[in-house]
Amino acid sequence: SQIENTEKIGFSKEEIKASFLKKLFYNLGRVPQVATENDLYKALALTVRDRAFRQFVRSTAEFAQKDARAVAYLSAEYLPGPHLGKNLLNLEITDETREALKELDLDLDEILREEVEPGLGNGGLGRLASCYMDSMATLGVPAIGYGIRYEFGIFNQNIKNGWQSEETDLWLHYGNPWEVVRPEIAYEIKFGGRTEHWVDENDKYQVEWIPDSELKGTAYDTPILGYQSNGIIMRLWKAEAIESFDFSVYNVGDYYKAVEKKMRSENLTKVLYPNDENLSGKELRLKQQYFFVSCSLQDIIRLQLMQGRKLEDLHKKFTIQLNDTHPSIAVAELMRLLVDEHQMEWVDAWNITKNTFAYTNHTLLPEALERWSVGLLGRLLPRHLEIIYEINNRFLNELKERNYNGEQMARMSLIDESGETSVRMAHLATVGSYKVNGVSALHSGLLKKQVLNDFADLWPEKFTNVTNGVDHRRFLGVSNPRLSELISKKIGKHWLTDLMQLHQLEKFSDDKTFQKKWMEIKLQNKKELAAHMEERTGISVDPKMLFDVHVKRIHEYKRQHLKVLHILSLYKRLKNGDDKNIVPTAFIFGGKAAPGYFMAKLIIKLINSVGDLVNNDEQVKDRLKVVFLPNFNVKQAQVVYPAADLSEQISLAGKEASGTGNMKFALNGALTVGTLDGANVEIREEVGDENFFLFGQSTEEVQKTRAEGYRPYKYYEQNEELREVLDLLISGELSDGDKELFRPLYNNLLQQDPYQLLKDYQSYIDKQEEIHKVWSKPGEWAKKSILNVANIGKFSSDRSIKDYCTTIWKIDPVRVED
Numbered sequence: 001s002q003i004e005n006t007e008k009i010g011f012s013k014e015e016i017k018a019s020f021l022k023k024l025f026y027n028l029g030r031v032p033q034v035a036t037e038n039d040l041y042k043a044l045a046l047t048v049r050d051r052a053f054r055q056f057v058r059s060t061a062e063f064a065q066k067d068a069r070a071v072a073y074l075s076a077e078y079l080p081g082p083h084l085g086k087n088l089l090n091l092e093i094t095d096e097t098r099e100a101l102k103e104l105d106l107d108l109d110e111i112l113r114e115e116v117e118p119g120l121g122n123g124g125l126g127r128l129a130s131c132y133m134d135s136m137a138t139l140g141v142p143a144i145g146y147g148i149r150y151e152f153g154i155f156n157q158n159i160k161n162g163w164q165s166e167e168t169d170l171w172l173h174y175g176n177p178w179e180v181v182r183p184e185i186a187y188e189i190k191f192g193g194r195t196e197h198w199v200d201e202n203d204k205y206q207v208e209w210i211p212d213s214e215l216k217g218t219a220y221d222t223p224i225l226g227y228q229s230n231g232i233i234m235r236l237w238k239a240e241a242i243e244s245f246d247f248s249v250y251n252v253g254d255y256y257k258a259v260e261k262k263m264r265s266e267n268l269t270k271v272l273y274p275n276d277e278n279l280s281g282k283e284l285r286l287k288q289q290y291f292f293v294s295c296s297l298q299d300i301i302r303l304q305l306m307q308g309r310k311l312e313d314l315h316k317k318f319t320i321q322l323n324d325t326h327p328s329i330a331v332a333e334l335m336r337l338l339v340d341e342h343q344m345e346w347v348d349a350w351n352i353t354k355n356t357f358a359y360t361n362h363t364l365l366p367e368a369l370e371r372w373s374v375g376l377l378g379r380l381l382p383r384h385l386e387i388i389y390e391i392n393n394r395f396l397n398e399l400k401e402r403n404y405n406g407e408q409m410a411r412m413s414l415i416d417e418s419g420e421t422s423v424r425m426a427h428l429a430t431v432g433s434y435k436v437n438g439v440s441a442l443h444s445g446l447l448k449k450q451v452l453n454d455f456a457d458l459w460p461e462k463f464t465n466v467t468n469g470v471d472h473r474r475f476l477g478v479s480n481p482r483l484s485e486l487i488s489k490k491i492g493k494h495w496l497t498d499l500m501q502l503h504q505l506e507k508f509s510d511d512k513t514f515q516k517k518w519m520e521i522k523l524q525n526k527k528e529l530a531a532h533m534e535e536r537t538g539i540s541v542d543p544k545m546l547f548d549v550h551v552k553r554i555h556e557y558k559r560q561h562l563k564v565l566h567i568l569s570l571y572k573r574l575k576n577g578d579d580k581n582i583v584p585t586a587f588i589f590g591g592k593a594a595p596g597y598f599m600a601k602l603i604i605k606l607i608n609s610v611g612d613l614v615n616n617d618e619q620v621k622d623r624l625k626v627v628f629l630p631n632f633n634v635k636q637a638q639v640v641y642p643a644a645d646l647s648e649q650i651s652l653a654g655k656e657a658s659g660t661g662n663m664k665f666a667l668n669g670a671l672t673v674g675t676l677d678g679a680n681v682e683i684r685e686e687v688g689d690e691n692f693f694l695f696g697q698s699t700e701e702v703q704k705t706r707a708e709g710y711r712p713y714k715y716y717e718q719n720e721e722l723r724e725v726l727d728l729l730i731s732g733e734l735s736d737g738d739k740e741l742f743r744p745l746y747n748n749l750l751q752q753d754p755y756q757l758l759k760d761y762q763s764y765i766d767k768q769e770e771i772h773k774v775w776s777k778p779g780e781w782a783k784k785s786i787l788n789v790a791n792i793g794k795f796s797s798d799r800s801i802k803d804y805c806t807t808i809w810k811i812d813p814v815r816v817e818d
């Protein structure tokens, strides 16, 4: 009722216009005549935020009243993308806002382009977290997304002379209108020092952690709206110094030392580590993980106790989802909070802990499985290391009772004694969780058969799959308005809340007028992307070309360089006057390389070098174009996916856990060329074999190849075209005569080729020839494109979240209707 009594905010054109002018005037001190683009953006953002907060407050009240079970989603990364356009869609006020602005002679699209997105993640994992936030909000799943408020997100990528260079991401520079700081929601976090153990006067075993430094985490809340009604928050923690601690106790009279300490505290959340699937083992990274985990758990406990509930019932009220192992220190931290701070018995605390957490694994790559050296962990978190050893002892005893042998126990131990003694975070997360899931059917299967097979044998019911999904409201609704409108005209708007409705498009796949409209929209989107690319790179591309797109983080396992080999083979053929079956194609790449990943950076240089060669060659430049679009992020992704004809999903089978770009492309009518990897398998099942271009070895074949002793050189010897293409790399033709530049790539492919590019090469080339043939028959292509969209419904993150609700969380969504 308090909510009903607060002034209602209108959603009509007039009311939006009035609010906007008011914000501009009173919050920013401007009238439209003198406002900067940024003033206009902010005024509109604040206008929308008012409406967003109303939704959030209503949902929170509703959840509280129903005392619903809630999810705490713990993720070190989020990639929400621009908020403004998305919130307009969710509030269903895009048209009204556009009109209101038009009356002021302003253009909504221009204002939308002003927003700097929060780049608080590396790639797939961070973006998945944000898709899930949207779906939880939309479905009415009571949830909080906890994370880190990095002051500098993922670096901005520039291309200089073909090489990647990194620039600091200053996303907060102009202020962030979407967040609200909650200074009263702050928790103390300790680091270092030692522990003291004793038995107290009641014969109770006590442990005290005496740290050598402390700081605090303060909450910053951003509302995440669901479609039409609900809203939840993303609560990000910023590290700050504890004034009293520094100023009074340790640094009496030493003002400068105190200020220095303050700055050191704030360093903790300064910057996102730009590595994905490639560990750095840095102390600051572990500190970040513990910091946000401890803040979040203390907050969850506060929420639990606040409403008069018992700590013993924590697992009944909350489930905590671990987004990979990055927050897995939470298992030890919850035990510490329950046992040391809340005086609970170990056995009771453990029972709560292992019924509270659920763990999502996102990788099979051995080099990406998180481990922290016992030395580092013990220095930073001495009490947690003791707790981990205690959990491990009890776990190993359980195994002993079940007659496990020493070798098995060493394999399953939380502690890896083989090299530098370290904690296996995936084992900690698995032992401390009630469910473990992979992110696609294939990946979950491999998890059970390989990476965590011992655990799956021990606890088969613990393991499950939830195939990833994407926020179709953003990646179709917001980013592809033309296609959205066409779809809504044909089948109504219900697909926004039920993507399975797209099935209704199937019956129009042969309809010539529909096909024509469909491809006309694609062409419009391609024109927009072409203009965007020309502005960014100076390279002009004919929108009528086949747009063959490879965008994702740069990684050898993702095989961007296999795509390059294909381009070079076409170049060779064209130079030899052999142009049959080659249609004019624009090859579009985008993606960031981890700054310390040499091979990935060399691949970027290679792509740009191939671009220089091809784009400037009179003989081929109207047939092939190569563009590397710098700084691929959510904002640019929203321009790229709607314009793609062909989606490249060509990782070595068994390496890509799921992929989510694959889903976003197909959702926008691109056809996929892909291996049987990650969610590609399921996409192909859904859209049909005949509408998916499959190539390459299966996971089993890959493993067989390796087991039999893979010799890439054999393929170099036997395949003439492949040999010529590879030799081009070290001919100097791509590198102003420098024959050494690409030698590391060349040697790697001929000597180890860990991702078996040479073995899959011919199959890829053959498939591309087939693709070019199909492209030559527009009707056939259009039909396949429509059928892809019609059958992509499964890959909405709404479906994923419903799966999490039923198979893992046991939560019934509470949708709040307006």
Ligand code: 26Q
Pocket: 122, 123, 124, 125, 126, 128, 273, 275, 276, 277, 278, 279, 280, 281, 285, 326, 362, 363, 368, 370, 439, 468, 656, 657, 658, 659, 660, 678
């Ligand atoms: C860990 C420790 C220290 C520093 C960095 C990291 C780190 C950071 C990010 C490790 C991994 C990541 C990101 C992983 C990631 O994005 N994985 C992708 O997750 C997607 C969502 O499930 C899948 O679709 C992709 O297949 C998977 O590669």
